[in-house]
Amino acid sequence: MMVCLAFSTSTIQAQEVRSVIVDADTGNEVDDFYALARIFMEPSVEITALNSAHWQTSHWAVPNSMENSHRLNQQLLGEMNLNLKTLRGATARMYDWGDRAQHSAATYEIIRQAKEKDELTILVLGALTNVASAIYLEPEIAKKLKVYWLGTTMDFANRVLKRDDFNPLMDPYALDVLLNSEAEMFIMPINVAVAMEIDFDELQAKTQDHFLGKFLLDRWTNHLDGSRKSRILWDLVLISAFIYPDFGTLTEVQTSRDNGNRKIKFYSEIDSEAIYQDFYETLLAFEKE
Incomplete structure (x- = not known):
């Protein structure tokens, strides 16, 4: 069963402040920086x-990929003159047997906040390791969680979910934990997010005169x-x-028995032009305090 959900929220309407935890494999790709910068600038989000998240399973991974992401998170905050609580996450994917959880400061922060x-x-x-480890250790918190995540490919016509893209492959077991949990999930599939491709020349022309854009x-x-002429800013679409x-259309899908057998909300369409326009306007208006 699929149900399209309509939204009446206006992009110019004042929004109440929403509290969130952000979990990012910032060292993996370029798009994380853009996504994080956007949400750091958003007054309606606390x-x-x-x-920080690992991307250790990738054949491109640097040693201690989580630590690399943690460092870059702090570097971006410093560049923007912001102060947020930054926590180290798992160093690698969940374990294969025994205590499968990755015990980290990030995981226990999720547990602490969920209980409160x-x-x-x-x-x-990125990978779902930190969230899945929290649910594995404290299953009762799952029903309190609303998890927005970029990953998988959804064939909406046939209701087939594929897990062969980067984020699921960084921790397949963590995805199983989430799919089979009571956590409410909002998934941005990569076959939808692919519309976020942009040319370097366009991005440079519109942002190079701003200190953060540079x-x-x-x-x-x-x-x-770095020599690529275009990229897909994957994570920016989820944040926006x-x-x-x-900026997006959510479609509710009843997943198959091997994918949780439950209702999950997937983004089926996005307005990439609106997302980029919002990013440019927000960036150019940003000043350090």
């Missing part, structure tokens, strides 16, 4: 913790594949659709 609140929203830009462009050019729900 970030109660910024967790009626509801906890977590935006996950910093983000440097991240593009200094990355290990969370901030402004009318």
Whole structure:
């Protein structure tokens, strides 16, 4: 069963402040910096913790990929003159047997906040290891969690969920934990997020005169594949659709028995043009305090 959900929220309407945990594998790609910069600049969102995530399973991974992400999280905060709680997450995927959880500061922060609140929203830009470990250790918190995540491919016509893209492969077991939990899930599939491809020349022309824009462009050019002329800013679409729900269309899907056999909300469409326009306007208006 699939049900399309309509939204009436206006992008210019004042929004109440929402508290979130952000979980990011910032060292993995260029798009994390853009996504994090956008949500750091958002007055309607309070970030109660910024967790670093590993991408250790990738054949491109650097040693201690989580630590690399943690360092870059703090570097971006420093560039923007911001102060947030930053926590180290798992160093690698969940274990195969025994105590499968990865015990980390990020995992225990999720548990702590979930126990203190009626509801906890977590935006996950990489592997689900930190969130899944928290649920594995304290299963009762799952029903309090609203998890927004980028990953998988959803064939909406046939209701087939594929898990062969980067984020699921960084921790397949963690995804199983989430799919089979009571956590409410909002998933941005990569076959939808692919619409976020942008040319470097366009991004440079619109952002290079701003101090933060220049910093983000440097991240593009200094990355290990910095010569690329275009990229898909995957994570920016998830962050933007969370901030402004009318930037995306959610479709509720009853998943198959081997994928949780439950209702999950998937983004089936996005407005990439609106997302980029919002990003440019927000960036150019940003000043350090």
